Amino acid sequence: MSQIHSQIHSQANTSQTLATNLLILGSGPAGYTAAIYAARANLSPVLVTGLQPGGQLTITTEVENYPGFATAIQGPRLMEQMAQQAVHTGTRIEYDLITSVDFSHGSPFHLMGDSGTTYKARSVIIATGAQARWLGLPNEKRLQGAGVSACATCDGFFYRGKNVVVVGGGNTAVEEALYLTHHAAHVTVIHRRDKFRAEKVLQERLFNEKKISVLWNTIVEDILSAGTPPVVTGVVLRDIQNNRQYSLQTDGVFIAIGHTPTTSLFQGQLELDSEGYIVIPTPRSTQTSVPGIFAAGDVQDKIYRQAVTAAGTGCMAALDAERFLSGL
Numbered sequence: 451m452s453q454i455h456s457q458i459h460s461q462a463n464t465s466q467t468l469a470t471n472l473l474i475l476g477s478g479p480a481g482y483t484a485a486i487y488a489a490r491a492n493l494s495p496v497l498v499t500g501l502q503p504g505g506q507l508t509i510t511t512e513v514e515n516y517p518g519f520a521t522a523i524q525g526p527r528l529m530e531q532m533a534q535q536a537v538h539t540g541t542r543i544e545y546d547l548i549t550s551v552d553f554s555h556g557s558p559f560h561l562m563g564d565s566g567t568t569y570k571a572r573s574v575i576i577a578t579g580a581q582a583r584w585l586g587l588p589n590e591k592r593l594q595g596a597g598v599s600a601c602a603t604c605d606g607f608f609y610r611g612k613n614v615v616v617v618g619g620g621n622t623a624v625e626e627a628l629y630l631t632h633h634a635a636h637v638t639v640i641h642r643r644d645k646f647r648a649e650k651v652l653q654e655r656l657f658n659e660k661k662i663s664v665l666w667n668t669i670v671e672d673i674l675s676a677g678t679p680p681v682v683t684g685v686v687l688r689d690i691q692n693n694r695q696y697s698l699q700t701d702g703v704f705i706a707i708g709h710t711p712t713t714s715l716f717q718g719q720l721e722l723d724s725e726g727y728i729v730i731p732t733p734r735s736t737q738t739s740v741p742g743i744f745a746a747g748d749v750q751d752k753i754y755r756q757a758v759t760a761a762g763t764g765c766m767a768a769l770d771a772e773r774f775l776s777g778l
């Protein structure tokens with residue numbers, strides 16, 4: 451945990467009620483950007499960090515594509531800066547986890563924190579993000595950031611001229627494989643079935659791409675590494691048709707089996723799509739199906755999933771919340 455994040459103390463005592471104009475759920479780029487904009491609009495926002503203060507970027511190393519940094523910035527450092535900016539502009543940060551919500555009676559909304567605090571908010575911005583799905587392989591977690599990734603847009607750049615594998619068979623896997631051809635010398639897609647689930651147009655593009663080959667009916671059983679600090683050197687595969695186990699040399703492993711948005715809390719309270727993402731009924735807005743509740747970042751975005759797009763929608767959500775509050 452980074453410096454400011456480890457210094458955030460919950461100001462909540464058990465059983466207290468905390469009333470606010472705007473409650474922000476989540477401390478990733480979307481949540482902090484919303485907080486900065488809302489604080490500068492004198493809304494005195496309260497931001498609840500959740501269990502991962504700083505969000506997904508705290509588990510990565512170098513971030514090279516967030517504008518404003520001439521050289522790469524470390525993910526935890528970037529989030530530390532955002533947290534400090536949110537506090538500096540006037541955000542109250544609560545180190546708490548929202549465990550239940552009641553949006554059924556309109557504004558003010560009631561939310562319960564794990565600390566025992568009841569939050570009473572005239573408007574809410576949900577920025578609870580999403581988590582990549584992993585395979586659960588023995589060495590997968592240990593090698594994340596050392597050759598194992600779930601984001602080609604984020605990490606593809608580091609594999610210029612190298613060989614990589616992509617695991618999966620849906621749209622995510624095919625899109626990641628196509629993106630990686632801009633950098634890698636060769637991309638091997640590993641799929642446990644004998645056909646893809648991805649859209650036909652994407653499949654056609656993949657089959658026409660000379661840099662991509664596909665291993666069908668194959669599962670990954672582990673990831674191999676060498677050196678200190680370790681770097682990925684290969685994958686252990688099994689052909690499920692003849693049960694043969696073998697290894698394949700590779701420099702990088704991209705797990706592309708989808709993401710899970712953090713929305714179980716909102717089931718029955720907000721409109722969610724079939725994959726659990728928060729639905730934004732009106733384009734170019736952050737307003738959810740309940741007036742006064744806004745959503746920003748990966749929790750409502752299954753396409754872009756970048757820190758800068760999360761920050762962008764965080765800004766939009768704060769501006770939308772400000773307009774909603776002035777109309778009350």
Ligand SMILES: Cc1cc2nc3c(=O)[nH]c(=O)nc-3n(C[C@H](O)[C@H](O)[C@H](O)COP(=O)(O)OP(=O)(O)OC[C@H]3O[C@@H](n4cnc5c(N)ncnc54)[C@H](O)[C@@H]3O)c2cc1C
Nearest residue numbers: 476477478479480500502505506548579604747748755757
């Ligand atoms: C390993 C890795 C590397 C990446 N590299 C890059 C990169 O180089 N460049 C790039 O642009 N993007 C990168 N990304 C993607 C980027 O991190 C995400 O797009 C971005 O973090 C999404 O921001 P967010 O604010 O929507 O949510 P998140 O960052 O996912 O944050 C969600 C927040 O919600 C909180 N939360 C969850 N549930 C609750 C609750 N019940 N109550 C209160 N709070 C809650 C969590 O604690 C967390 O703080 C990377 C992602 C990963 C996993």
